[in-house]
Amino acid sequence: MKISRSTAMPYIIWMIIFTVIPLILVTYFAFTDGNGTFTMANISEVKDYVAVIFRSIWLAFVATVICLIIAYPLAYVVSRASEKKQKTYLLLVMLPMWMNFLLRTYAWMTLLENTGIINRLLVMIGIGPFAMINTQGAVVLGMVYNYLPFMILPLYSNMTKIENRLIEAAQDLGAPSRKVFSEVVWPLSLPGVMTGITMVFVPAVSTFIISRMLGGGSNMMIGDLIELQFLGNAYNPNLGAAISLGLMIFILLCMSMLNQFNEEDKEGMII
Amino acid sequence: MKKVITLFLAAVMLFSCAVSAAAYDNAELFAGLDTEYYTRFKDAGISINVYNWGEYISNGEDDSLDVNKAFEELTGIEVNYTFYATNEELYAKLRAGGASYDVIIPSEYMIARMAKEGMLEEINLDNIPNFANIDPSLVDMPYDPGNKYSVPYTWGTVVLVYNTWLVSEDTDVETWGLLWNEKYKNNILMFNNPRDAYGIALKKIGFELNPENTEQIEKATLALKEQKPVVQAYVMDEIFDKMGAGEAAIAPYYAGDAITMMDENPDLAAAFPREGTNIFVDGMCIPKGAKQKEAAEMYINFMCEPEVGAANCEYIGYSTPNLASMELLDEEITSNPIAYPPVEVIENATYYELLPDELNKAMDDGWKSLLADDENFTFWLVPAILLLSVLSSISIVVRKAIRKRRQYY
Numbered sequence: 001m002k003i004s005r006s007t008a009m010p011y012i013i014w015m016i017i018f019t020v021i022p023l024i025l026v027t028y029f030a031f032t033d034g035n036g037t038f039t040m041a042n043i044s045e046v047k048d049y050v051a052v053i054f055r056s057i058w059l060a061f062v063a064t065v066i067c068l069i070i071a072y073p074l075a076y077v078v079s080r081a082s083e084k085k086q087k088t089y090l091l092l093v094m095l096p097m098w099m100n101f102l103l104r105t106y107a108w109m110t111l112l113e114n115t116g117i118i119n120r121l122l123v124m125i126g127i128g129p130f131a132m133i134n135t136q137g138a139v140v141l142g143m144v145y146n147y148l149p150f151m152i153l154p155l156y157s158n159m160t161k162i163e164n165r166l167i168e169a170a171q172d173l174g175a176p177s178r179k180v181f182s183e184v185v186w187p188l189s190l191p192g193v194m195t196g197i198t199m200v201f202v203p204a205v206s207t208f209i210i211s212r213m214l215g216g217g218s219n220m221m222i223g224d225l226i227e228l229q230f231l232g233n234a235y236n237p238n239l240g241a242a243i244s245l246g247l248m249i250f251i252l253l254c255m256s257m258l259n260q261f262n263e264e265d266k267e268g269m270i271i
Numbered sequence: 272m273k274k275v276i277t278l279f280l281a282a283v284m285l286f287s288c289a290v291s292a293a294a295y296d297n298a299e300l301f302a303g304l305d306t307e308y309y310t311r312f313k314d315a316g317i318s319i320n321v322y323n324w325g326e327y328i329s330n331g332e333d334d335s336l337d338v339n340k341a342f343e344e345l346t347g348i349e350v351n352y353t354f355y356a357t358n359e360e361l362y363a364k365l366r367a368g369g370a371s372y373d374v375i376i377p378s379e380y381m382i383a384r385m386a387k388e389g390m391l392e393e394i395n396l397d398n399i400p401n402f403a404n405i406d407p408s409l410v411d412m413p414y415d416p417g418n419k420y421s422v423p424y425t426w427g428t429v430v431l432v433y434n435t436w437l438v439s440e441d442t443d444v445e446t447w448g449l450l451w452n453e454k455y456k457n458n459i460l461m462f463n464n465p466r467d468a469y470g471i472a473l474k475k476i477g478f479e480l481n482p483e484n485t486e487q488i489e490k491a492t493l494a495l496k497e498q499k500p501v502v503q504a505y506v507m508d509e510i511f512d513k514m515g516a517g518e519a520a521i522a523p524y525y526a527g528d529a530i531t532m533m534d535e536n537p538d539l540a541a542a543f544p545r546e547g548t549n550i551f552v553d554g555m556c557i558p559k560g561a562k563q564k565e566a567a568e569m570y571i572n573f574m575c576e577p578e579v580g581a582a583n584c585e586y587i588g589y590s591t592p593n594l595a596s597m598e599l600l601d602e603e604i605t606s607n608p609i610a611y612p613p614v615e616v617i618e619n620a621t622y623y624e625l626l627p628d629e630l631n632k633a634m635d636d637g638w639k640s641l642l643a644d645d646e647n648f649t650f651w652l653v654p655a656i657l658l659l660s661v662l663s664s665i666s667i668v669v670r671k672a673i674r675k676r677r678q679y680y
Binding site for chain 1: 357359360366463464465466499503504506509512516517518632634635638639643654657661663664667668
């Protein structure tokens with residue numbers, strides 16, 4: 001026990017300096033005004049942005065669901081493939097992540113524009129052009145594209161642990177494939193689903209550059225709003241901190257509710 | 272055979288190295304300079320931190336002069352060069368502290384704001400003899416009386432860039448109203464920063480560029496909201512991509528960048544709205560707490576050398592305030608009416624002034640309500656929701672713990 005604690009020291013120090021202290025600072029800023037006196041005004045002012053917050057949550061939610069729908073079958077197929085093929089598939093999943101995040105988003109901008117590549121091709125075959133850029137759909141697309149690997153990887157690593165024996169046993173006992181899925185595969189893959197949802201939803205809800213580039217700036221999200229407090233005209237870090245704090249508490253709530261689900265569905269399972 | 276080729280290649284490389292080393296002596300540039308002044312700190316091992324806009328200095332690309340390298344060579348002072356994207360970013364960084372810079376290049380309204388808040392060091396103009404090169408019409412301006420804090424680096428105006436292919440000939444392009452024109456619905460780009468966007472809106476509805484009271488700001492917000500349906504996107508640097516590709520027809524932007532865009536896409540043209548536009552000056556300043564003030568002044572002086580100023584302006588496309596540099600520039604550049612507009616345009620143009628805090632705040636609030644649909648909720652709604660969230664999180668954790676304990680028994 002002693003050994004494990006001392007080996008964790010570097011991370012503990014790291015966490016105190018770069019996570020705990022900044023968190024305390026954020027809380028401090030959220031509850032004070034420019035002169036350092038206590039106030040609730042910042043937290044209350046967050047109410048003006050409820051529309052933005054709900055929009056961010058909604059878009060992030062849609063993106064997470066789409067990611068899950070795309071990633072789940074893929075992760076299953078990959079986890080059932082031969083070891084050699086698994087490596088190739090994983091490489092293909094990881095490949096886009098080797099490119100810079102900004103560059104990838106910028107590329108989508110040129111793809112989706114009215115005079116962009118997709119629309120030009122569509123016009124060539126006689127349909128379109130469609131207005132794709134500067135819509136909420138484009139923002140969701142950007143999120144799905146950028147965060148899909150974060151859904152696939154935890155699902156995959158979880159599903160490789162589902163043994164074929166269990167599936168075969170279910171089949172031997174006469175379960176139709178729908179039953180095999182709902183009674184065996186799905187419950188066993190739940191921890192992976194939870195991790196995947198967390199890893200996609202949390203960055204998606206606080207993203208800011210995707211909405212600026214693909215949403216045309218008028219689909220403001222909570223990340224843009226926080227940025228505006230620091231890099232905007234009025235420079236109001238206190239309000240920025242309050243919005244961040246609100247977002248953090250909200251995510252905390254989402255996560256604990258997810259855990260709750262997990263706990264009730266599969267008693268005693270470790271995430 | 273292979274060996275011969277390798278040898279040959281090696282010889283070519285060596286030769287080209289020698290050539291570039293010889294060409295890169297900058298001896299020609301240094302000849303006319305006051306070397307005694309510039310070599311004062313030669314062996315002191317000093318370095319200065321310069322914080323500038325991105326793509327805002329001649330950096331040696333495309334056979335241009337590498338200004339920082341030349342400065343290092345001449346003075347022996349090392350230059351650490353980093354960059355930012357907006358005035359507000361620079362301001363936030365300096366306000367947050369922690370970073371130390373010796374030279375920064377904010378725009379005039381930010382210079383006024385920083386000077387007012389005591390964030391700038393007074394510049395000793397005696398150490399900057401080249402200040403004499405600066406155009407007298409750009410010296411001693413209201414944003415910095417007597418140039419106590421800043422030395423102009425570049426200046427420019429905001430122009431309307433439009434695509435001659437997409438905008439019909441009979442359209443009146445010399446008005447800000449063009450940005451409200453229903454005919455070009457979804458083909459109009461707008462600034463994605465409140466100050467510039469509000470400046471245009473205020474001008475359009477007949478006020479001055481600098482709002483006088485919150486009422487004017489509210490009216491401008493209404494005008495911007497009215498404009499929103501015809502706007503394709505609110506952009507900053509993405510404009511290069513969008514205007515270059517013909518994705519949008521009309522956009523307001525800074526003259527220097529407009530020239531860069533027009534070079535890339537010959538269909539583009541620019542116009543000055545007759546309501547009057549914004550004129551801006553970016554000035555070199557020394558922030559409070561700079562460690563190498565004299566070296567910073569030397570750097571500023573170097574930037575005002577005629578050749579250096581000319582190289583910078585040739586590279587970045589903005590207009591130079593340096594009369595000696597202007598003489599060295601190509602006729603083609605100095606006769607460009609976008610970069611060096613006629614006197615009437617300049618006289619009709621206004622600088623941004625430092626706004627009082629409440630106007631800044633009103634502007635930010637209006638801007639946010641423009642970009643985020645505003646809905647009203649009661650004062651305690653958010654605190655209540657957050658409290659509820661925390662409580663339910665805690666209760667879930669507690670419930671879990673209780674259940675776990677039960678399992679033990």
